[in-house]
Amino acid sequence: MTAVAQLPFEQEQPLRIAPALRALQVLGPIHRIRTATGDPAWLVTSYEEVRQLLADPRLGRSHPDPGGAARTGASALFGGPLGNYQTEDADHARMRSLLQPHFTPRLMRTLRPRVEALTTGLLDELAGTDRPADLCERLAVPLPVVVICELLGVPYADRDRFRAWTRDAADVCDRERSEQGLADLFSYGLQLVARKREEPGDDIISRLSATPGTNDSEIAALSMALLFAGHETTVAAIGTGALLLLTDSDQWQALRRDPHLIPSAVEEMLRAPGGTGGGIPRYARADLTVSGVTVRAGDLVLLDNSAANHDPAAFPNPDRFDITRPAASHLAFGHGSRYCLGAPLARIELQAVFSQLISRFPSMRLAVPPRELTFQTGVLAGGLTRLPVNW
Numbered sequence: 001m002t003a004v005a006q007l008p009f010e011q012e013q014p015l016r017i018a019p020a021l022r023a024l025q026v027l028g029p030i031h032r033i034r035t036a037t038g039d040p041a042w043l044v045t046s047y048e049e050v051r052q053l054l055a056d057p058r059l060g061r062s063h064p065d066p067g068g069a070a071r072t073g074a075s076a077l078f079g080g081p082l083g084n085y086q087t088e089d090a091d092h093a094r095m096r097s098l099l100q101p102h103f104t105p106r107l108m109r110t111l112r113p114r115v116e117a118l119t120t121g122l123l124d125e126l127a128g129t130d131r132p133a134d135l136c137e138r139l140a141v142p143l144p145v146v147v148i149c150e151l152l153g154v155p156y157a158d159r160d161r162f163r164a165w166t167r168d169a170a171d172v173c174d175r176e177r178s179e180q181g182l183a184d185l186f187s188y189g190l191q192l193v194a195r196k197r198e199e200p201g202d203d204i205i206s207r208l209s210a211t212p213g214t215n216d217s218e219i220a221a222l223s224m225a226l227l228f229a230g231h232e233t234t235v236a237a238i239g240t241g242a243l244l245l246l247t248d249s250d251q252w253q254a255l256r257r258d259p260h261l262i263p264s265a266v267e268e269m270l271r272a273p274g275g276t277g278g279g280i281p282r283y284a285r286a287d288l289t290v291s292g293v294t295v296r297a298g299d300l301v302l303l304d305n306s307a308a309n310h311d312p313a314a315f316p317n318p319d320r321f322d323i324t325r326p327a328a329s330h331l332a333f334g335h336g337s338r339y340c341l342g343a344p345l346a347r348i349e350l351q352a353v354f355s356q357l358i359s360r361f362p363s364m365r366l367a368v369p370p371r372e373l374t375f376q377t378g379v380l381a382g383g384l385t386r387l388p389v390n391w
């Protein structure tokens, strides 16, 4: 009998799919594995099955016995089951109906010029700074943080405090730290809601506070969920996108020559980074069969969207970074009823960054060999710690 593989799998090169994950994918779409905490789970690695299961109502985020459920990690937020098993669908529908009006295509269109102006301001500062400069510190971090602050009505001056809490909350190894981070974020959210009730502004927290039938706790939880979901993921995506381009001069030059490629380049930047195994966690709400394998109600199922994005059946030659690839069908934002609410905003930010970065800094290059770059470990979104560049 062969031993069951345990997550995380080792990556031989940054941003490349882990060889053990690729090996499993070749064997079939679904595998018995152990999570980082040693708990049993199913890992789904093929594009077709991951996509189908993301839209399958027989899988959810909650569990009838949360204390006994298998876990992916220590994080209080994403390490195990989330929400109430009896009311999950209704709670989720309510969350989407409260938040969706703030992310309509029309609102997103009006946001684009502001995001572009903020990007220009950050690049002006970058141009005036000493070389080499850290692109994470100068661009990848501040842009998504200032955008989500403006959107929600969170003071930018509080960024160091709330970023420390979101990082604590996302800690995948230390449960106590993660719970404390969540508690700190929530009480900060409550303070903001109280302030917006006194002095409403033109922002999401003020508008949620004025929505009939909501209470302070619900608005604080929703707003902090947005603050949490809305920045670290985008910070990581800008950093890895820049690294992919800076380590592939052909693609950088192609984008420089033809800025019309920006939208497809952004989709490819979202698709291309390879993972270490895991992805989007779900719990089976009923027995189901996946590619001939029986998954029992209550089992943990990891829908590996990064492996799916490297499935050769969906993306030929998947390890190649190719900005002309029609990659918009990737699963980096998930799929189905929980499809990322902020995807249009993340796309606006990424498109603003890369269209301006390349035209203003056509000779930008890495200031250190790629092997010296380090990635954040132990936190959900991952991403680079620094990205030193010259120009």
Ligand code: HEM
Binding pocket: 096, 148, 225, 226, 229, 230, 231, 233, 234, 237, 280, 281, 331, 332, 333, 334, 335, 337, 338, 339, 340, 341, 342, 343, 345, 346
């Ligand atoms: C490149 C950046 C981003 C990536 C890769 C990303 C990825 C994802 C993924 C994979 C999901 C699905 C989770 C699941 O199925 O359980 C998701 C959901 C979500 N995302 Fe994003 N996201 C990004 C940016 C944002 C931004 C900017 C916001 C908000 C301003 C946001 C807000 C949300 C929310 C609220 C959900 C929950 C949707 C639901 O449960 O119905 N995300 N995101």
